[in-house]
Amino acid sequence: MSFFTLRGVGAMVVLQLISLSQAATWYLVDPVLVHDQGTWPSVWSGEVGYLHNAGGAVMYFDGAVSELVYPAALSNYEPAFANGVLAWRNCQDSAPSNEILRWNGQTVVNISNSPGIVDSDVAVGSNGDVMWSKSHQWLMYYNASTGATVDLGIRGVVPSMYVRPDGVVTYVYQCPDTFDVRYFDGTTTHTIGPGFGQGTSYNGRPKVWDGAVAWIGRGEGDSFSAGEVFFWRDGVTTRVTDDDAAGGKADDYPSLWNDVIVWQRAEISAFQTRIFLWDGTHITQITNSRSLFPSFQGGWVAWVDYAAGLMLARVIPDLDGDCNQDGLVDGDDFALIAVCFVGPDSGPLGDGCQCGDLDDDGDIDLADIAALQTLPQG
Ligand SMILES: [Ca+2]
Ligand SMILES: [Ca+2]
Ligand SMILES: [Ca+2]
Ligand SMILES: [Ca+2]
Incomplete structure (x- = not known):
């Protein structure tokens, strides 16, 4: 289990990543x-x-x-x-x-x-x-x-x-x-x-x-x-x-x-x-x-x-949230997604940020952060 925090986006979110195997292609x-x-x-x-x-x-x-x-x-x-x-x-x-x-x-x-x-x-x-x-x-x-x-x-x-x-x-x-x-x-x-x-x-x-x-x-x-x-x-x-x-x-x-x-x-x-x-x-x-x-x-x-x-x-x-393509969903991906944070409905997303839009609604907001929180570590 690992914990890390997101700062500087108006909120502090504590993520708890749980080690589970995730079925994937x-x-x-x-x-x-x-x-x-x-x-x-x-x-x-x-x-x-x-x-x-x-x-x-x-x-x-x-x-x-x-x-x-x-x-x-x-x-x-x-x-x-x-x-x-x-x-x-x-x-x-x-x-x-x-x-x-x-x-x-x-x-x-x-x-x-x-x-x-x-x-x-x-x-x-x-x-x-x-x-x-x-x-x-x-x-x-x-x-x-x-x-x-x-x-x-x-x-x-x-x-x-x-x-x-x-x-x-x-x-x-x-x-x-x-x-x-x-x-x-x-x-x-x-x-x-x-x-x-x-x-x-x-x-x-x-x-x-x-x-x-x-x-x-x-x-x-x-x-x-x-x-x-x-x-x-x-x-x-x-x-x-x-x-x-x-x-x-x-x-x-x-x-x-x-x-x-x-x-x-x-x-x-x-x-x-x-x-x-x-x-x-x-x-x-x-x-x-x-x-x-x-x-x-x-x-x-x-x-x-x-x-x-x-x-x-x-x-x-192929794991949701694996933005740096290393086969793991972890703090390195979270850091990439944090840079892309724009808030609700305030897109467009910057280059390379698409992978962080986990609920696929065109932005990266706390809903995506919450979705990332539920992902198992690959
Ligand atoms: Ca055979
Ligand atoms: Ca990764
Ligand atoms: Ca020989
Ligand atoms: Ca989103």
């Missing part, structure tokens, strides 16, 4: 083009690791400009970026000698060092540690503070990591034998549920963030279209999408942050994919043209617009 704020040929983004706090094109050079976008991290020699895949550290799979020759390379902002180091052995499925933690899968079967772990790489002895593919504020590492992965999604919470391994996939294709793509797991499971439909989004927290599974009645629509590439999932969905047809968001209550379609490979973290989404290239934007809930 979501929207993208100020999308920017990162690179017209960029693909496979991995976003962290408005910065992006990505490829120049499929298999191409590894790039890093710092929020303003892009720099080359590693050339297309021979080819690169699966960039994963977190907190200034970028890791990816590098194919060094025609033999299956994939290696995992790691960039700390300055130098590139081979952290798998296993010629002739396939290493793939890269994940990076906020502490700079890296996980991946060896031979599409075994989970590997690189510890950034010791520089050591160990085989965890766990059968797993497509891992994802979340490092708790106390430093405890948690992760999820898909079992290559049963296709189950498994979550290690730092102490215990939980079998969450079946992930999508068949044969040697592991398409569960589980993601973990702060005790929650999102992944692709199976609905009805063929092996291309049966993907469905699932969410798990505290032992409770939520099926987010259900296209059984339509015979399946492909849902894929989930990202999870703060119990919000962003993913790619074949909404119109197999090729006409869009980016969607689920906030625990509602599903919002957040792009309107062909879009692929979303990555979501820290309130930012990076994705590939098929026509334009690699895009980056903030994504926020």
